[in-house]
Amino acid sequence: MDQIAPLLATPDDEDEERDRPFNAYRFAASDNARGIVAEAIALLLNYEERFGLGKNKRRDVDQQTFDLTVDAVLSDLMHHHIIEYPLDIYVTRSNRVLGTRSRYRPRAYSKVFPRIIDLLAKPELGYVQQDKAAPIPGASKSTVIRPGPTLLARMRDADIDADDLDEHSHGETIILKRTKDRDDYWDEGGLEQYDDTPATNRYRQELDEINQWLASADLRYDPLRIPEPHTAFDIRDRRLRRIFARARFDSGGRMFGGFWQQLRKHERRQGLRIAGEKAVELDYGQVGARILYGMTGHFPATDDLYWMHGYGQQRDGIKKVMSAMIFAEARLDRFPKGTRQLFRKTDRIGEVVDAIEAKHPLIKDQFHKGLGHDAQFIESSILVDVLLDLRAKGVVALPIHDAVMVPASKMSITEEVMLCVFNAHAHVQGTVTVEG
Structure with a gap:
């Protein structure tokens, strides 16, 4: 998914658990949490220098973005682990999203965001584990991330809890x-x-x-x-x-x-x-x-x-079909997703639509x-x-x-x-x- 912030997660079924979007506004708020982030930044910079990954020294503004991004990624992963959310965090690697200036885009998102995630996920560093999206139709369109062993160990050593983390005001x-x-x-x-x-x-x-x-x-x-x-x-x-x-x-x-x-x-x-x-x-x-x-x-x-003669036991289904009829731009020719089981096997969508219109x-x-x-x-x-x-x-x-x-x-x-x-x-x- 190409969402750039956790503000577009709009699940249709509140009982269905999902991976959640990356919160790019999270940051380390205590000395212990800031220490974890600072150590990670130092290790990343040392890794880049050791393997010649950075051709030129970053400008001050670019280093600030780099530091802020590392802070946001690690802080969100720590928070995610602390509250024991059962699934993972998804992030975008889309150049279309990350490379476009926008009133929606937080500073932690930039064209170098995927590179920072990849660095944090290096086995030698171990701060992040990631599963990259497969670029094929029908597969997941999101990369998911979770805390790596190094981050989990640092959290245990520093006894990190939710009070060690905070959020910047969203944009x-x-x-x-x-x-x-x-x-x-x-x-x-x-x-x-x-x-x-x-x-x-x-x-x-x-x-x-x-x-x-x-x-x-x-x-x-x-x-x-x-x-x-x-x-x-x-x-x-x-x-x-x-x-x-x-x-x-x-x-x-x-x-x-x-x-x-x-x-x-x-x-x-x-x-x-x-x-x-x-x-x-x-x-x-x-x-x-x-x-x-x-x-x-x-x-x-x-x-x-929603009550209709002949469909007295199907009121919940009538409610959902009628809602679909209000949103639809063409006459329904099949039961909307998740509604077929709310009707009898002998019910047909055309007859249901006719009955609603007659009502x-x-x-x-x-x-x-x-x-x-x-x-x-x-x-x-x-x-x-x-x-x-x-x-x-x-x-x-x-x-x-x-x-x-x-x-x-x-x-x-x-x-x-x-x-x-x-x-x-x-x-x-x-x-x-x-x-x-």
Whole structure:
């Protein structure tokens, strides 16, 4: 993958563990951790000189980038090992990403990044182990790295823990993704450069206010009585980013980031504490469908938009198919990924689509027009305003796409805010449920 920072990891299934992207903003924050990094830098420079790998002495600015990159790689690997994340870290070796100046690119990424990784992975040095991506279609497109034996030994000797490491402030929080070329297997969609406007400045200011608020919030996690396996995370990871889609700032815009979004549902609901209270999750119901009604100036005729005669036991499947119909640009001719098992063997996708259209004649013509990201922009704007309103009322809230987690004692005021904001943006009445 050609992501240049950990801000584009957007898993579709929260219960599926994945390699995580390299965090280029990590750094050694204690004397012990800085000592490990300094020793590694000295050994790398000595290795280069011994084997004649550096033709000329680096300029000061290039040496600073070299040092910062080594610091980021080793610090992220140490942090990864400490929190016992079960899989590996993936990094990019793409010249297209590393060689292009960008508002998104952290200083630790440059054209020499792969060379530094290769040096750290030399068996004689042993700081990194890496598995390079195979340059063939169908294979993994990412190089993964993990701590090498030398780094693990240095960590044990120095008794390194999470408090020895920290993060620089991330760069850009307003992310614009371009449209992926469906005919190009290697095209990951990538990031789009943009000039700031009053709108992007406002989005960034709003998110800065929310991030500062969450950084100082009283958040705790108690894994007691939560069955294994436990998701590995850092409770200090609270920074949110908004990711817009299709090279437009009125498309997508959901907030990603924050340790709570990494947790599985049962972990969040059982282990998370906000201001000393059990956290509860309030979720907008049928959000995409209701927003689509509002976009067309109509009101839903029924309370439950997913219940349909003849498919009473297939409501979960109807929900997912209807969502796919909102995003699709052509009429569905097969069940969307992961939905076939939600229906009976005798059910056919054409019949399901027909039934959904018959249930919703007022918005029938809006399906299969690719309006999903437009509806998602309205949804994301709703969540931002919900957070800002709750912040003004002194209620700490953690966003999870179309839901928020709040202290149990704040459910009533949160529901009131959520319904009011939804109506103002979507122009139809919303529904809010307490999950779990």
